Amino acid sequence: MKILVIDGPNINMLGVREPEIYGRDTYEDLVDMTRAKAREISAKNYEEGKDMVKVNFIQSNHEGELVTAIQKAYGMYDGIIINPAAYTHTSIAILDALKAVGIPAVEVHISDVSSREEWRQISYVREACIATVSGEGIAGYSHALEILVENIGKK
Numbered sequence: 001m002k003i004l005v006i007d008g009p010n011i012n013m014l015g016v017r018e019p020e021i022y023g024r025d026t027y028e029d030l031v032d033m034t035r036a037k038a039r040e041i042s043a044k045n046y047e048e049g050k051d052m053v054k055v056n057f058i059q060s061n062h063e064g065e066l067v068t069a070i071q072k073a074y075g076m077y078d079g080i081i082i083n084p085a086a087y088t089h090t091s092i093a094i095l096d097a098l099k100a101v102g103i104p105a106v107e108v109h110i111s112d113v114s115s116r117e118e119w120r121q122i123s124y125v126r127e128a129c130i131a132t133v134s135g136e137g138i139a140g141y142s143h144a145l146e147i148l149v150e151n152i153g154k155k
Contacts, residue, residue: 001051001052001053001054001078001079001149001152002054002055002056002076002077002078002079003038003053003054003055003056003077003078003079003080003081003145003148003149004055004056004057004058004069004073004076004077004079004080004081005031005034005055005056005057005058005080005081005082005141006057006058006059006066006069006070006080006081006082006083006084007027007030007057007058007059007060007082007083007085008059008060008061008063008066008083008084008085008086008087008088009060009061009062009085009086009087010061010085010086011027011030011059011083011085012027012059012061013027014026014027014029014030014110014138015027015029021111022110022111022137023110023137023138025137025138027059029138030138030141031057033138033139033141033142034055034057034081034138034141034142034145035055037141037142037145037146038053038054038055038145041053041145041146041149042054045149050153051153053145053149055145056077063087063091063093063094064093066084066087066091066094066097067093067094067097070082070094070097070098070100070101070103071097071100071101073101073103074100074101074103077103078103078104078148078152079103079104079105079106079148079149079151079152080098080103080104080105080106080148081105081106081108081141081144081145081148082094082098082105082106082107082108082125082129083107083108083109083110083141084107084125087125088107088109088113088122088123088124088125089119089122089123089124090124091124091125092124094124094125095124095125095127095128098125098128098129099127099128104130104148104151104152105125105128105129105130106129106130106131106132106133106144106147106148107123107125107126107129107131107132107133108132108133108134108140108141108144109132109133109134109135109140110135110136110137110138110140111134111135112134112135113134113135114134114135130147130148130151131144131147131151133147
């Protein structure tokens, strides 16, 4: 089972950018934690005779690169974890790419966007996702991975 984790603008600045909102964990911490969760799930799956879980990551500050990553995932990945960051609230292109590939996706937000500015309440990508995880810090990526593995495992 292959999962692609896609992160949008400024996620590479975790630990530096507004730590009172996004925490002090870095992007490297996020990657390490998510890989550790994939290994944990893989170990459990191995015992149960199920698929191993592999995760790959892409972070870009450019909308087109995110769209291209989604398109390239077609036929290569079983699921997508996506934090489009600011593009959540503006990008119909990312929504259209997710709809086009039809890969199960979980939307993730490190902060609790529902308690923030009014414009953050709008998510274009949510329409193409099976679930949204918000406000759990970088641990939300592990939660999203669990949701995807469970969902994909049912198919």
